Amino acid sequence: MIQVQGLTKFYGQRCAVRDVSFALERGQVIGLLGLNGSGKTTILRMLAGDLEPSAGLVRVLEHDLVDAPKAYRRQVGFLPDRVPLYPDLSVREYLDYLARLRGSIGGTRVLEVCEQVDLATYIDEPIVNLSHGYRKRLGIASAIIHRPALVILDEPISGLDPIQIVEMRKLIRTLAQDHSVLLSSHFLSEISQTCDQLLVLKEGEIVAQESETSLQSRLSNEVAYDLTVHGEEGQIRNALEALGDLHIETASGSTFDLRLRSATEAQILAKTVIDAGLGLSRLHVATGGLESLFMAIAQNPETEAATPEDVETEAEA
Amino acid sequence: MITVFGRELRGYFRSPMGWVIAAAVLFIDGLLFNGFAVGSGKRLSSEVVHDFFYFSSGTTMIAGLLLSMRLFAEELQVGTQVLLRTAPLSDWAVILGKFFAAFVYLALITLATLPMLLLVDLHGQLGPGHLVAGYTGLLLIAAASVAIGTLASAVADNQVVAAILGAAILVSLLLCWLLARVTEPPISDLLSHLSFFDKHFTAFMEGEVRTPDVAYYLSVTWVCLLIASGVQRMRRWR
Numbered sequence: 410m411i412q413v414q415g416l417t418k419f420y421g422q423r424c425a426v427r428d429v430s431f432a433l434e435r436g437q438v439i440g441l442l443g444l445n446g447s448g449k450t451t452i453l454r455m456l457a458g459d460l461e462p463s464a465g466l467v468r469v470l471e472h473d474l475v476d477a478p479k480a481y482r483r484q485v486g487f488l489p490d491r492v493p494l495y496p497d498l499s500v501r502e503y504l505d506y507l508a509r510l511r512g513s514i515g516g517t518r519v520l521e522v523c524e525q526v527d528l529a530t531y532i533d534e535p536i537v538n539l540s541h542g543y544r545k546r547l548g549i550a551s552a553i554i555h556r557p558a559l560v561i562l563d564e565p566i567s568g569l570d571p572i573q574i575v576e577m578r579k580l581i582r583t584l585a586q587d588h589s590v591l592l593s594s595h596f597l598s599e600i601s602q603t604c605d606q607l608l609v610l611k612e613g614e615i616v617a618q619e620s621e622t623s624l625q626s627r628l629s630n631e632v633a634y635d636l637t638v639h640g641e642e643g644q645i646r647n648a649l650e651a652l653g654d655l656h657i658e659t660a661s662g663s664t665f666d667l668r669l670r671s672a673t674e675a676q677i678l679a680k681t682v683i684d685a686g687l688g689l690s691r692l693h694v695a696t697g698g699l700e701s702l703f704m705a706i707a708q709n710p711e712t713e714a715a716t717p718e719d720v721e722t723e724a725e726a
Numbered sequence: 727m728i729t730v731f732g733r734e735l736r737g738y739f740r741s742p743m744g745w746v747i748a749a750a751v752l753f754i755d756g757l758l759f760n761g762f763a764v765g766s767g768k769r770l771s772s773e774v775v776h777d778f779f780y781f782s783s784g785t786t787m788i789a790g791l792l793l794s795m796r797l798f799a800e801e802l803q804v805g806t807q808v809l810l811r812t813a814p815l816s817d818w819a820v821i822l823g824k825f826f827a828a829f830v831y832l833a834l835i836t837l838a839t840l841p842m843l844l845l846v847d848l849h850g851q852l853g854p855g856h857l858v859a860g861y862t863g864l865l866l867i868a869a870a871s872v873a874i875g876t877l878a879s880a881v882a883d884n885q886v887v888a889a890i891l892g893a894a895i896l897v898s899l900l901l902c903w904l905l906a907r908v909t910e911p912p913i914s915d916l917l918s919h920l921s922f923f924d925k926h927f928t929a930f931m932e933g934e935v936r937t938p939d940v941a942y943y944l945s946v947t948w949v950c951l952l953i954a955s956g957v958q959r960m961r962r963w964r
Contacts, residue, residue, distance in 0.1 A: 420964065439954050444902045455886075457812045458806075458811065458812045459808050459811045459812050459962070460962060460963075461962045461963050478814075479815070479816075480814070481814075482812055482814040484812045485812065487812050488806065489805070489808050491805045493804070493805045493806040493807075493808050493809050494804075494806070495804075495806060497740055497741070499735070506729065506733055509729040510729050510730070510809065510810075510815070511814060572916065602913040618878060703927055
C-alpha cells in the first residue's frame with residue numbers, strides 16, 4: 410500500500426538519508442528510531458511532501474510523490490514535532506480550513522474527527538486557549554481530517570504528561586484501524602508499546618527493520634525469558650542451566666522467579682520445564698531491553714544490518 | 727487557491743494589524759488631501775485630484791509592503807508553512823491566493839478614499855475619466871507593491887527582514903529615474919523604463935491610461951510573483 414524505495418536526500422554534499430526502503434500495509438504502525446541527526450525527521454518530511462527527495466521512489470496507493478504530487482499529498486496526513494496551528498482560529502475553523510485545503514469538505518467530518526480525538530467539547534474554543542495535550546490532539550485531527558491512507562506523526566507524545574501519553578497511545582492504535590501509521594519517537598518504550606515494526610536508523614541508513622522481539626533475537630541470538638517455576642532449586646538448575654544464562658531473581662519456598670537468557674524457543678523451554686517434573690505458572694518474553702537493543706544497533710558499527718530481504722528469507726524458512 | 731485567499735483575507739479583517747494599517751492609510755491620506763491637495767488657496771478640481779493621487783500613491787506603496795510582509799514570513803515563524811507545503815496545492819496557487827488576499831484588502835482601503843474626492847465634486851467639477859484613470863493607477867501600484875512585498879516575504883525568514891527587503895527593492899525601483907539621469911544610453915533608457923513612479927505613474931495622475939504603463943506594473947507584479955513561486959519551490963529542497 411505504501412512503498413518507499415531507495416529514498417535518498419543530500420543537503421549539498423552531505424548525505425542525510427541514504428537508500429531507505431520499506432513498505433507499510435494498511436493497519437500497520439511502524440516506528441522510526443534513531444539518535445538525533447540520524448535522518449528521522451528528514452524521512453518524515455520527505456514522505457509528507459514537505460521536502461523534495463534527491464532520489465528514490467515513494468508511492469501511496471499507486472500515487473507517486475514526484476510524478477503526481479497533488480494526488481499523493483491527498484493521501485498523506487502529517488503531524489510535525491511542533492504542531493502547526495493558527496491561534497486566531499477556533500478548533501472548528503482550523504479543521505474546516507485544513508479540510509478544504511486538502512480538497513475535502515469540512516462540515517460533519519470536523520465533528521466526527523473531533524469526537525475521534527476526544528476534542529468535541531472544545532470544538533468552538535479558540536486554539537489559543539488549548540493546553541499542550543489538546544493541541545497535540547488537534548494536530549492529529551488535522552492530519553486525519555481528509556481521510557489519508559498514511560498518517561505520519563513526528564514525536565506525537567513529546568511534552569505530554571503520563572495520563573496524556575496513555576491516551577495518545579490508545580489514539581494511535583485507533584488510527585491504525587483506518588490508516589497506516591508511521592511515527593518517530595525518542596521514547597523507546599513508547600515505540601515498543603505502540604508499533605508493530607521498528608525501523609532503526611543510523612546516519613541516514615536503515616540498520617534494522619523488524620519487530621522488537623525478532624530484532625532482539627537476531628542481534629543476540631538470545632531472548633530474555635521471565636519464568637515462575639515451582640520445584641526444587643537443584644532440579645530447576647539441572648533442567649534450565651543447560652539452555653542458557655540462568656538467574657534466580659526471587660525465591661519463596663518452592664516458587665522461583667527466574668530470568669533466563671536463551672536461544673531456545675518458548676515452546677521448547679516450556680516443554681523442558683514440564684518434562685523435568687517442574688511446575689510452570691508464568692513464561693514471559695521480557696520486553697524491557699529495547700533501550701539496550703537500540704544502543705547496540707545505533708552505536709555498534711560491527712552490528713550486522715538486518716535488511717527487509719533478510720526478514721523475508723527468515724520468514725520463508 | 728480560493729481557500730488560501732479566503733483564509734488570508736479574513737485574517738486581515740480579524741487582526742489588529744489589518745485595521746491599524748487601514749486606519750493609518752486613510753488618516754494620512756486624509757491629512758495630505760486636506761493639507762496639501764485641497765490647500766488653503768483656490769485650486770482647480772483637476773489639480774486637487776492630481777495631487778491626491780500623487781500623495782496617495784506613496785501611502786499605497788507603503789501599505790502594500792506592510793500588508794504583504796507577513797504572507798510567508800509569518801507562516802515560517804510560527805511553523806504553519808508545513809500545512810501549505812503538504813497540501814495538494816501548487817506553490818503557484820498558494821502564492822496567488824496570498825497575493826490576491828493582500829491586494830483585495832489594499833484595494834478596499836484605496837477605494838475607501840473615494841468619498842474624499844467626491845467632496846471635490848460638491849465645490850468643483852470632477853471628470854469621471856480622471857477618477858477612473860487615477861484609481862486604475864493606484865490599484866496597479868498597489869498590485870506591484872504587494873507583489874514586491876510577497877517576494878520579500880517568500881525570501882525572508884521573518885517579517886522585519888521581509889519589510890526591509892521589500893522596501894529596498896521598492897526604493898531601488900523608485901530611484902531608477904535618478905540613476906537614469908547620470909548614466910548614458912542605453913543604460914539610462916533601461917533605468918528610465920524601470921522607474922516605478924516617475925516614468926509610469928504621472929500619466930495616471932493626469933487622467934490618462936497608457937498601455938505601456940499598465941504593462942509595466944503588471945509585468946513587475948508577474949515577475950515578482952514568479953520569482954516568489956521559484957523561491958517557495960527552492961525551499962522544498964532544504
